[in-house]
Amino acid sequence: MMGGVFVGNCNLLELRKKIDMDRLPRHIAIIMDGNGRWAKKRFLPRTAGHREGMKRVIEIVEVAEKLNIEYLSLFAFSTENWKRPKEEVEGLMKLLVEYIRIELDRIHKNNIKIQTMGDISRLPEFARKEVERAIDLTKDNTKMVLNIGLNYGGRSEIIRGIKNLLEDVRMGKIDIEGVDEDSFKRYLYTSDLPDPDLLIRPSGELRVSNFMLYQIAYTEFWFSDIYWPDFKEEHLYMAIIDYQRRNRRFGGI
Numbered sequence: 001m002m003g004g005v006f007v008g009n010c011n012l013l014e015l016r017k018k019i020d021m022d023r024l025p026r027h028i029a030i031i032m033d034g035n036g037r038w039a040k041k042r043f044l045p046r047t048a049g050h051r052e053g054m055k056r057v058i059e060i061v062e063v064a065e066k067l068n069i070e071y072l073s074l075f076a077f078s079t080e081n082w083k084r085p086k087e088e089v090e091g092l093m094k095l096l097v098e099y100i101r102i103e104l105d106r107i108h109k110n111n112i113k114i115q116t117m118g119d120i121s122r123l124p125e126f127a128r129k130e131v132e133r134a135i136d137l138t139k140d141n142t143k144m145v146l147n148i149g150l151n152y153g154g155r156s157e158i159i160r161g162i163k164n165l166l167e168d169v170r171m172g173k174i175d176i177e178g179v180d181e182d183s184f185k186r187y188l189y190t191s192d193l194p195d196p197d198l199l200i201r202p203s204g205e206l207r208v209s210n211f212m213l214y215q216i217a218y219t220e221f222w223f224s225d226i227y228w229p230d231f232k233e234e235h236l237y238m239a240i241i242d243y244q245r246r247n248r249r250f251g252g253i
Helices: 009-015 035-041 047-065 078-082 086-109 125-138 154-170 179-183 233-244
Strands: 028-030 072-079 113-117 144-152 198-201 220-223
Touching: 009 144, 009 233, 028 233, 035 047, 047 072, 047 086, 047 144, 047 233, 072 078, 072 086, 078 086, 078 144, 086 113, 086 125, 113 125, 144 154, 198 233
Parallel strands: 028 072, 028 198, 072 144, 113 144, 198 220
Antiparallel strands: none
16 A cells, blocks of 8 residues: 555556656666665564665666666665675675676666666675676667666765866866866766656655765656665656656756
């Protein structure tokens, strides 16, 4: 039950019928939050919440692909997440590897390209190599881009971009007077992606938590009290339907 509406197969069909397939968001970004609280509520270890949350990743990627969403960005591990207990971080890295090994063939067959944003060089070697294998295998796929934030932070991304831009100025590759918003985008991890049209954050938090700070200037937000492990296909539909009801003016009238 959600908002007084029964969620079942019939309701899924009704929800999907409400989606205007000609006005889909090209790029959906999701802050996957609430795994730990989901587990705590059930007197389970936090790792159980992360494992259940990974199941939702699999489901939502498949739904997005079937809807012909072009780009899906998922915030998987932030620069701040290293502050968590060592055992939890190790568990997350092992779960990442497990997910790639189980799902990579299906992702590849579905013509989905995996790419990352963030400094993956800091990941444990076993995790980094698995991520690099997934990126290399899917690099030529064209149906959908699955962009995963790993060791990612919006502020650090901007600082990295500024440093790289200044280095290019120093080397004479670009003229500082010619730098504008579009040229600066080329120095971000998402240089080949359009800005997100829709940002989804479950778990009841009403903040963006250092996620894609430059890119979400005109993104539509959709917040929900649902913890990520409970976020299902119908909730993605609801977010898209709500998005399509909005008038995106981008500062105009």
